[in-house]
Amino acid sequence: MEKMDAESSGHVDWHEGKISGAVYHGGEDLQRLIVSAFERYSVSNPLHPDVFPAVRKMEAEIVSMCLKMYNNPNGAGVTTSGGTESIIMAVKTYRDWARATKGITEPEIVVPISAHAAFDKGAAYLKIKVHTIPVDPVTRQVDVKRVSRAINANTIMIVGSAVNFPDGCQDDIVALGKLASKHKVGLHVDCCLGSFIMPFLEEAGFPVEPFDFRVEGVTSISCDTHKYGFAPKGNSVIMYRDAELRRFQYYVNPNWVGGVYASPSIAGSRPGALIAGTWAALQYMGHSGYLESCRTIVSAAKTIAHRIKTEIPELRVLGQPPASVVAFASQHADLNVHEVGDAMSKKGWHLNAITNPAALHIAVTRLTVPMVDNLIADLKDAVRVAKLAPSGKGTMVTLYGLGQSSPVGSTLVGHVAAAFLDTLYKA
Structure with missing residues (x-):
């Protein structure tokens, strides 16, 4: 198994807390x-x-x-x-x-x-x-x-x-x-x-x-x-x-x-x-364990939402999320939020891209809680990069741009997704 891990490219250390959801670690x-x-x-x-x-x-x-x-x-x-x-x-x-x-x-x-x-x-x-x-x-x-x-x-x-x-x-x-x-x-x-x-x-x-x-x-x-x-x-x-x-x-x-x-x-x-x-x-965990977990996770999510609203004017939070997930979209047409997502990926973050409207979200977990300041700092940098030097070549921009470009785009994305599933079964 160590050999398999070593051979696999793109192995993510989820312990760093830079993943949206995916790993819900109780300790x-x-x-x-x-x-x-x-x-x-x-x-x-x-x-x-x-x-x-x-x-x-x-x-x-x-x-x-x-x-x-x-x-x-x-x-x-x-x-x-x-x-x-x-x-x-x-x-x-x-x-x-x-x-x-x-x-x-x-x-x-x-x-x-x-x-x-x-x-x-x-x-x-x-x-x-x-x-x-x-x-x-x-x-x-x-x-x-x-x-x-x-x-x-x-x-x-x-x-x-x-x-x-x-x-x-x-x-x-x-x-x-x-x-x-x-x-x-x-x-x-x-x-x-x-x-x-x-x-x-x-x-x-x-x-x-x-x-x-x-x-x-x-x-x-x-x-x-x-x-x-x-x-x-x-x-x-x-x-x-x-x-x-x-x-x-x-x-x-x-x-x-x-x-x-x-x-x-x-x-x-x-x-x-x-x-x-x-x-x-x-x-x-018991009742008390889940209650405390709720307090820390939701507090972190609400802090993230508040800081995006007050410190990053280029972004807007979608709706009034009551729990652990915060989604944010671009405030203005001149900023591609998926470009922001690609810039965050280069910083080691794995955020979720969503559509209609184009946005990113983070599902806060226990691992995210100590990383809130890092997230906001990296998000500010990613917004600056996306505004000043957008590459237009990142995974999110390419995939979701293709899906939104035309009716044919959605079909092509479907083919890409099916091809991706095929690759998962190549030994």
């Missing part, structure tokens, strides 16, 4: 605890609960802890392999629920343009029509009136984010809940990125709008334990208001010649070691 002690859990349960498989009863119990307790955290202790849920699977499972659940209870055979969902791409991915897999709704350019919240107009007799679910990935802003979940209740459709709140930050904001002293199961009309929530829960990568939770709705997520085949086959999510066999590692992380 060396927690990492050792997770590795110990892996070792203890390395051969376990939740597909066989009679063989591995401890893993079954740990999975149930993970779900229970998340349900309590999101104020629905009597609800139901399932662990998955990550936020994408949680979202796809929600889409599948509402498809089957609507078919069984409403007779809908041509299902449609209504999704903010800022929602995670996993909703489109799930809809593509399951042959569901998607209505994509724009967001307010100032608040960055989905246009509720347009959501209302998009709902029709084939609608099975609507979507809100708390918070979304592109700019870290929160949709008006209360207004969406009223729409869902009125039209008797599902409302899924994507809290994959908000995970173990959003539920602690109020107690940590930060303002937050309602977003969880206390909101009338919210019927499901996705939460990534492997983000701010500091669990090992490959674990998420999908939660439902009740067990009856969760039943529509299951796949059950009583007639298979190999015996009765039943699974709660996409996978059959699953790594019990990941569940054990997640359970260990939640037990280790």
Whole structure:
């Protein structure tokens, strides 16, 4: 493995704290605890609960802890392999629920343009029509009136984010809940990125709008334990208001010649070691640990947003992000913010480029907290470089410039992305 690391070019030392999200590190002690859990349960498989009863119990307790955290202790849920699977499972659940209870055979969902791409991915897999709704350019919240107009007799679910990935802003979940209740459709709140930050904001002293199961009309929530829960990568939770709705997520085949086959999510066999590692992380951190983590991370994010607003006039923060993500765009047309991103890359930063509008974002983690001053200083330098000597040749400028240049540009970017995926499998 040392040889593999040495041979790999572009190896990033994530310990430096210059990465946006990606590595949600809970500390060396927690990492050792997770590795110990892996070792203890390395051969376990939740597909066989009679063989591995401890893993079954740990999975149930993970779900229970998340349900309590999101104020629905009597609800139901399932662990998955990550936020994408949680979202796809929600889409599948509402498809089957609507078919069984409403007779809908041509299902449609209504999704903010800022929602995670996993909703489109799930809809593509399951042959569901998607209505994509724009967001307010100032608040960055989905246009509720347009959501209302998009709902029709084939609608099975609507979507809100708390918070979304592109700019870290929160949709008006209360207004969406009223729409869902009125039209008797599902409302899924994507809290994959908000995970173990959003539920602690109020107690940590930060303002937050309602977003969880206390909101009338919210019927499901996705939460990534492997983000701010500091669990090992490959674990998420999908939660439902009740067990009856969760039943529509299951796949059950009583007639298979190999015996009765039943699974709660996409996978059959699953790594019990990941569940054990997640359970260990939640037990280790506890309520007080996550509360303190929320305080430090959100304080850092709000400091970054404030300093961009007050010290870097060339940039503007998108919306009013309540949690850990800060997105910023150019204030004027003469500055290409993706050029700023390329300049930051040369300084060792790995920020996320987003579009519509062109912007950059940073998802603050524990690793970012001590790097706030460095980030702001480097960002000021990057803005100066982008204004005075733009190269027009960086990765962000080239890729996103190509995507915005023409309808053909988007197609070419798709080909580039597919070619990139191909290269990942060249040994």
